[in-house]
Amino acid sequence: MTEPYAARVSGTSLLAWRNLSHDRARFVVTLVGVLFAVLLMGVELGLLLGFARTTSGLVDHTAADLWITPAGTTNVDIAGRLDERRRFEALAVPGVASVDMLMMQFAFWRKPDGGTESVSMVGFNLASGQGRPWNLVEGRVEDLQQDDAVIIDQLYAGKLGVTALGQTVEINNHRARVVGFTQGIRTFTQSPYVFATHRNAQRFTFFRPDQTTYLLVRLQAGADAAGVRAALQARLGRVDVWFAADFARAAQRYWLITTGAGSALLLAALLGLVVGIVIVGQTLYATTVDRLPEYATLRAMGAPNRYLHRVILKQAAISAVFGFSGGMLLVALVVAASAGSTVAVAMPLGLVGVLALLTLCMCALGALVSIRRITRIDPTSVFQ
Amino acid sequence: MSAVLALEQIGVVYGQGATAFTALQDISLEIEAGEMTLLLGPSGSGKTSLLQIMGCLLRPTRGRVHLFGNPLASGLAVEAMAALRLAHVGFVFQHYNLFPTLKAWENVAIALDIKAVPRSSQRQLALALLERLGLGDRAEHYPSELSGGQKQRVAIARALAGKPRILLADEPTAALDGKTGQSVAATLHGLARDEGVAVVVVSHDPRVEPFGDRVLHLEDGRLVGDRRPQRSSV
Ligand SMILES: Nc1ncnc2c1ncn2[C@@H]1O[C@H](COP(=O)(O)OP(=O)(O)OP(=O)(O)O)[C@@H](O)[C@H]1O
Numbered sequence A: 001m002t003e004p005y006a007a008r009v010s011g012t013s014l015l016a017w018r019n020l021s022h023d024r025a026r027f028v029v030t031l032v033g034v035l036f037a038v039l040l041m042g043v044e045l046g047l048l049l050g051f052a053r054t055t056s057g058l059v060d061h062t063a064a065d066l067w068i069t070p071a072g073t074t075n076v077d078i079a080g081r082l083d084e085r086r087r088f089e090a091l092a093v094p095g096v097a098s099v100d101m102l103m104m105q106f107a108f109w110r111k112p113d114g115g116t117e118s119v120s121m122v123g124f125n126l127a128s129g130q131g132r133p134w135n136l137v138e139g140r141v142e143d144l145q146q147d148d149a150v151i152i153d154q155l156y157a158g159k160l161g162v163t164a165l166g167q168t169v170e171i172n173n174h175r176a177r178v179v180g181f182t183q184g185i186r187t188f189t190q191s192p193y194v195f196a197t198h199r200n201a202q203r204f205t206f207f208r209p210d211q212t213t214y215l216l217v218r219l220q221a222g223a224d225a226a227g228v229r230a231a232l233q234a235r236l237g238r239v240d241v242w243f244a245a246d247f248a249r250a251a252q253r254y255w256l257i258t259t260g261a262g263s264a265l266l267l268a269a270l271l272g273l274v275v276g277i278v279i280v281g282q283t284l285y286a287t288t289v290d291r292l293p294e295y296a297t298l299r300a301m302g303a304p305n306r307y308l309h310r311v312i313l314k315q316a317a318i319s320a321v322f323g324f325s326g327g328m329l330l331v332a333l334v335v336a337a338s339a340g341s342t343v344a345v346a347m348p349l350g351l352v353g354v355l356a357l358l359t360l361c362m363c364a365l366g367a368l369v370s371i372r373r374i375t376r377i378d379p380t381s382v383f384q
Numbered sequence B: 001m002s003a004v005l006a007l008e009q010i011g012v013v014y015g016q017g018a019t020a021f022t023a024l025q026d027i028s029l030e031i032e033a034g035e036m037t038l039l040l041g042p043s044g045s046g047k048t049s050l051l052q053i054m055g056c057l058l059r060p061t062r063g064r065v066h067l068f069g070n071p072l073a074s075g076l077a078v079e080a081m082a083a084l085r086l087a088h089v090g091f092v093f094q095h096y097n098l099f100p101t102l103k104a105w106e107n108v109a110i111a112l113d114i115k116a117v118p119r120s121s122q123r124q125l126a127l128a129l130l131e132r133l134g135l136g137d138r139a140e141h142y143p144s145e146l147s148g149g150q151k152q153r154v155a156i157a158r159a160l161a162g163k164p165r166i167l168l169a170d171e172p173t174a175a176l177d178g179k180t181g182q183s184v185a186a187t188l189h190g191l192a193r194d195e196g197v198a199v200v201v202v203s204h205d206p207r208v209e210p211f212g213d214r215v216l217h218l219e220d221g222r223l224v225g226d227r228r229p230q231r232s233s234v
């Protein structure tokens, strides 16, 4: 530390920094503890968010205001069927601007070399584009106009036995041709989404021409969304009418809660937090006990307790900052590695903020034991 | 001149019940500014306890302490006592009690920092204090790089930071060789004479004795002697 710097920092920061840096081995243990806690929390929470985004991806990437689903639908991947005439009923409700059909149905995919996988067929209205694939990296959505055309994601190309555009496969024994690749459209069910026009999808999956799965409603500008939703519900009867955001959340809840994936991930993240608190608490306490005479001296000199607390808390904060930086570096590596896999670790800025906050809380909690100890310190002990 | 510090029938009892031990009994005295008072007595006679009473480190079991003429409440809160120490008292210890991870000037600056002296002037003031104690060239050294006498001077500089009116030292020369101890004692005496600080020094060291303006004698927790030796040469 250079002198001009030391002259500028506060006494508590100086003591905190020196206490840590003069006990390097212990500081390293603290940092490694924080680092692994951050890594564990970051990866688990990132997975949780990644899964959540995956389960609602299809809903999040349409511009619909309302979703009309078969009654009792819990998530976008599994649903019954709706008759097409429902669409006309919906169109008759005041405030509705447009209604598009979106089809979703499991199907069997026969790879070019034989072998079968299950896929989720997504049929959408090419004209409106509601429910169309996003992040296209090869081919064009318009190519789906051809009778046998489908678009899949590169992440699942290997699983589906596809190596290049133009390859032919069979879906439910119908010939299909891959005309485009997307990048990063994942599915939680592990049955990859296969995009096709609504009509082609009906054919692939033996839907009657007047059947669909969902109706996507766009509202007229200025329409009262809640009012239109109620009117649709009243008019259509045995269906569910959702705000798009609610339907997205329902899908997330369904998959993360029913499969137990959510609680497993949260538990693992919590474990990281607890391990971090324990390690920081232990090492910080050991450092504090080593320096009790110095804290007693400060107290004898008349330093208020909060001055002593500040020294401890700053040690915790320094450990938090360094440990967090290192931990996030590793998290970033994991995130980058996950980009090319079917399991995404999401790390938006908001989650980085949450992790930073968790790290600070972790270190502050770890500091509590030390703070309790020095609060009870007897300043007369300096004379012994 | 009114007393900086006045003790009124002070009693200190450690422990309770069967293990209760009376360390100080019925001590009344006044400490004046500008004087160096020596506190003498055999081991266990209560010198340190009395110093702690004077320094607002210890609450008396009986009696009353007056600071600048104002009586301190008997049930004074721990933080309030700390605030009084911070404002008025500097301590010097037998074993220096410097912060080993801080350089000499930083040790002094910490005392200024606790007293909320602006950060920008802390270094200047700390260096000036060290200069005054003849340690101008040692400011950038860590305590482990200083001799015992130098360490004790840093400790005195630290105790003087923020200009306390009372300086209390417990065996400040006990760990120093004779000549060094003598010069530390002279420094303390100089602070009383030149700066008007009320200096109280607990000491066994015969080399410190000549510097006392006043000598108090404790025995078994009682004040048994209070004299002002005729000074010839200091
Ligand atoms: N915290 C305490 N609890 C119990 N007894 C104590 C405590 N502090 C001091 N005593 C006792 O009070 C008496 C006076 O102690 P004190 O430290 O004031 O003596 P002293 O004159 O400074 O001795 P020395 O010259 O050895 O330092 C001693 O008998 C000591 O054992």
Ligand SMILES: [Mg+2]
Binding pocket: B047, B048, B049, B170
């Ligand atoms: Mg003593």
